[in-house]
Amino acid sequence: MIVFCVLSVLLLTFYIREGEAGPIHAVRSGVVTATSPVRYVGSVVASPFNALGNIFSNLTASQETLSDLKQQNAELTGQVAQLAEAKETAERLEGLLGLQSTYNLQSTAARIIGGSSDAWSQTVTIDKGSLDGFEIGMPVCNAYGVIGQITEVALSSSTVLLINDETSGVSAMVQSSRAQGMLRGQADGSLRLEYVSTDYDVQVGDIVITSGLGGVFPKGLPLGTVSSVERRDNDVYYDIVVRTSASTENNEEVLVITALSDDQRATDEDIAAANDIDSVQTSTGDGDSQESDQTGEDGSTDGQDSSDTTDESTEE
Amino acid sequence: MQLRESSYSPSRYRALAVVAVLLQIALAPQISIAGGTVNFMLALAIVLSLTFEPHSAVFIGFFSGLFFDLTSSAPVGLMSLLLTVTSFGVSSAAHGALGGFTRESVRFAVIAIMAVNLLYGLCLFLMGVQTDLIWALFGHGIASTVLDALVAVLFLMASGSGSSQRGFSARTRPGRSTRYKVLK
Numbered sequence: 001m002i003v004f005c006v007l008s009v010l011l012l013t014f015y016i017r018e019g020e021a022g023p024i025h026a027v028r029s030g031v032v033t034a035t036s037p038v039r040y041v042g043s044v045v046a047s048p049f050n051a052l053g054n055i056f057s058n059l060t061a062s063q064e065t066l067s068d069l070k071q072q073n074a075e076l077t078g079q080v081a082q083l084a085e086a087k088e089t090a091e092r093l094e095g096l097l098g099l100q101s102t103y104n105l106q107s108t109a110a111r112i113i114g115g116s117s118d119a120w121s122q123t124v125t126i127d128k129g130s131l132d133g134f135e136i137g138m139p140v141c142n143a144y145g146v147i148g149q150i151t152e153v154a155l156s157s158s159t160v161l162l163i164n165d166e167t168s169g170v171s172a173m174v175q176s177s178r179a180q181g182m183l184r185g186q187a188d189g190s191l192r193l194e195y196v197s198t199d200y201d202v203q204v205g206d207i208v209i210t211s212g213l214g215g216v217f218p219k220g221l222p223l224g225t226v227s228s229v230e231r232r233d234n235d236v237y238y239d240i241v242v243r244t245s246a247s248t249e250n251n252e253e254v255l256v257i258t259a260l261s262d263d264q265r266a267t268d269e270d271i272a273a274a275n276d277i278d279s280v281q282t283s284t285g286d287g288d289s290q291e292s293d294q295t296g297e298d299g300s301t302d303g304q305d306s307s308d309t310t311d312e313s314t315e316e
Numbered sequence: 317m318q319l320r321e322s323s324y325s326p327s328r329y330r331a332l333a334v335v336a337v338l339l340q341i342a343l344a345p346q347i348s349i350a351g352g353t354v355n356f357m358l359a360l361a362i363v364l365s366l367t368f369e370p371h372s373a374v375f376i377g378f379f380s381g382l383f384f385d386l387t388s389s390a391p392v393g394l395m396s397l398l399l400t401v402t403s404f405g406v407s408s409a410a411h412g413a414l415g416g417f418t419r420e421s422v423r424f425a426v427i428a429i430m431a432v433n434l435l436y437g438l439c440l441f442l443m444g445v446q447t448d449l450i451w452a453l454f455g456h457g458i459a460s461t462v463l464d465a466l467v468a469v470l471f472l473m474a475s476g477s478g479s480s481q482r483g484f485s486a487r488t489r490p491g492r493s494t495r496y497k498v499l500k
Contacts, residue, residue, distance in 0.1 A: 001370070004378040004400040011382075012393030016443075024392050031386040035341045042342025114345030117388035119353040119456035120440050125345065152389065159389050166447050187448030187455070189351075 020136050020152075029154035033129070036113070036157045040127060043113040105218065107255040108132055110140075113157070122165035122189065126254060129154045137216060139257045145222035145244070146170065146210060147254060158256075163223065164189050164244065171213035172223055174206045183208065183223055183242060191224060193240040202229050208242050218260055325476070329364060332474055336360035336380075341387060351451075352459025355433075357384040359468040361399045362428045363475060365406040366421050377403025394439055398432050417473045425468040426461075433457045433464065 015024045110126040128134055130153045138150045140160045148168065152159035163170055164185040172183040172193060179200030181193045193208060206226040212219025224244035231238055340356040347354050361380040365373040380403075381396030388395075406428045410421075437452035446452040 001374045001400060001404045004374055005397060008378065008381070008393045008397035008400060010393070011385075012391055012397065015392040028386050028392060035387060038338060038341040039345065042346055046343065046346035115348055115353075117340070117344045117353065117384070118355070118390045119348070119351055119460045120437065120446055120452060121389050123389045161389075167445065187446065187451035 025152070029129075029152065032125070032152070032154040032159070033156050036125075036127070036154070039125060039157075040113045105255060105257050106259040106261070107257045108134070110134075110158075110254050110256055112252050112254060122162040122168075122185065123151070124148070124160050124162065126158050126160060126256070127156070128256070129156045129158045131155050133258060134158050134256055139217045139221075140254050141221055141257065142252060142254045145224070146217060149216070150256065160254075164191055170217060170223065171211045172208050173211040174200070174202050174226070175209050176203075176206050177201050180211050180213075181237075181240070191242040191244055193226070193242050194237065196238045196240055198231055198236060198238055202226060202238055202240060204229055215260065218257060328475065329367075332363075332471060333360060336471070337383065340384065347463070349463065350459045351455045352461075352463050354463045354467055355384060355395075355460065356467055357381065358395075358399065358429060358432055359425075359464050359471050361403050362406055362425050362432075363421075363468055363471040365403040365428075366410045366424055366472075367475065368407060370404050370407040373403040373407035374400055377401075390440075391443065391445070394443075395436065398435055398439075402428055402432050416476045417469070421472050422469060425472065426465045429464045429468060430458075430461045433461045 011024060014022065018024060108128065110128040110132075112124045113127045114125040116123040124147075126140070134150060134153050136150055136153055139146060140148050140150060146163060148160040148162040148165075150158045151161040161168055162185070163183065166185045166187050168185040170183045171180070173180040174193075174196065177200045179196045179202060181196035183191055183193050186192055196202060204226050208223045208226060210217040210219055210221045210223060224242040226240055227243040228241040229238055230240075336356040336359070339354075344354050344356055357380040361373075361377045364376050368376065377399035378396050381394075381399035382392075384390075384395045384399075385392040406424060410424060434453055434457045437446065437457040438449070440446040441449045441452045448455075
């Protein structure tokens with residue numbers, strides 16, 4: 001037993017200390033590649049049962065959730081007529097342009113073949129890997145917006161850390177007010193937009209998009225909508241909860257963004273705005289976290305997030 | 317030495333291991349209920365530890381944990397460490413005399429599974445992978461324990477009935493009288 005315990009501790013130590021190209025990561029990639037066909041079969045077999053999970057979730061929904069949904073339903077019904085006209089226009093445009101050209105994305109399509117094997121992380125596995133040119137750090141989105149970022153790559157599959165994992169962080173901004181912040185996953189799977197100054201106006205329903213800081217995610221991709229905004233007395237920042245509209249069901253197509261163009265990166269104005277937030281934080285004595293979040297350790301505004309300290313964090 | 321030689325069936329345990337491995341790869345990533353996921357390798361290691369001697373149980377625990385580590389996005393080495401220690405503990409406590417679908421076996425399995433899941437959540441919290449200890453322990457941990465325990469019960473049932481595997485039995489073939497006579 002002692003031998004195996006020592007071996008386990010050594011494995012754990014080397015795993016934590018080695019880089020993404022280390023031997024243990026390589027072994028894991030090999031195992032993931034070898035098991036991908038079985039995983040894919042499981043995905044196909046389990047896909048008809050995904051609806052059961054949704055039914056279970058609906059059964060356990062609270063009355064508050066149900067009343068909110070009813071209210072939303074009433075609002076949405078009113079919008080249906082208005083959107084019907086827009087829908088036809090959108091369909092024509094989608095047919096012409098498609099998602100890729102809409103955002104001018106250089107991307108490759110892939111398919112989700114599985115979720116996380118452990119309960120403590122929010123990841124999905126997609127059916128393409130390094131053979132298709134995928135690399136660690138590449139952002140992943142679906143038709144509704146960003147879902148995460150590649151954290152591990154095998155030959156024919158990749159692991160995507162979802163934005164609602166609590167080690168994830170994406171530089172984001174509120175579309176209407178251009179207020180910048182950091183979208184972080186929470187332990188319960190929800191999303192919070194942090195470090196948004198109370199100087200800005202943020203309302204429930206506002207759309208949250210990527211800010212492009214860090215040069216990982218293209219600027220302007222949708223992340224979700226603001227579902228609640230709280231402002232406590234004397235607080236410098238809002239407490240904002242964001243609801244993502246991007247689902248990660250099995251067999252769903254996703255786009256892996258393989259390269260960014262210059263116009264998809266943050267502008268000088270965005271960087272200056274982020275620096276303004278940093279200066280506010282520094283003056284309030286709470287600047288370390290945000291500084292590392294948005295300006296990086298070297299002081300440049302590269303939006304480098306906790307990926308400096310952990311290899312499983314997302315973007316910026 | 318195998319204590320329950322009469323019930324020892326290598327082919328049955330091999331089949332159970334193969335099924336667990338396949339389910340871990342194919343099904344575990346697809347099942348997520350109330351924040352919990354199924355760890356078939358944990359259930360397998362615990363169930364086999366109830367039957368095998370500590371020396372074998374440690375071997376099974378380590379490789380089951382390592383397989384889980386390599387097929388998930390968790391830190392490699394953590395589950396193998398926990399399953400090595402837990403399998404040794406379970407096997408030592410059970411003395412290889414449990415196994416099969418009995419009340420004692422189920423009790424042992426559930427306690428061991430809960431211990432592993434809670435320790436796993438605690439370790440992830442200490443390593444900084446999890447930021448909320450309560451959620452890591454009582455959210456993911458308990459939900460996973462329930463799912464793992466259900467799988468362990470199924471594995472215990474598949475590994476054989478406990479009552480028919482215990483030591484020797486005075487049962488006889490149908491139609492034949494027992495050899496034992498009542499002394500007056």
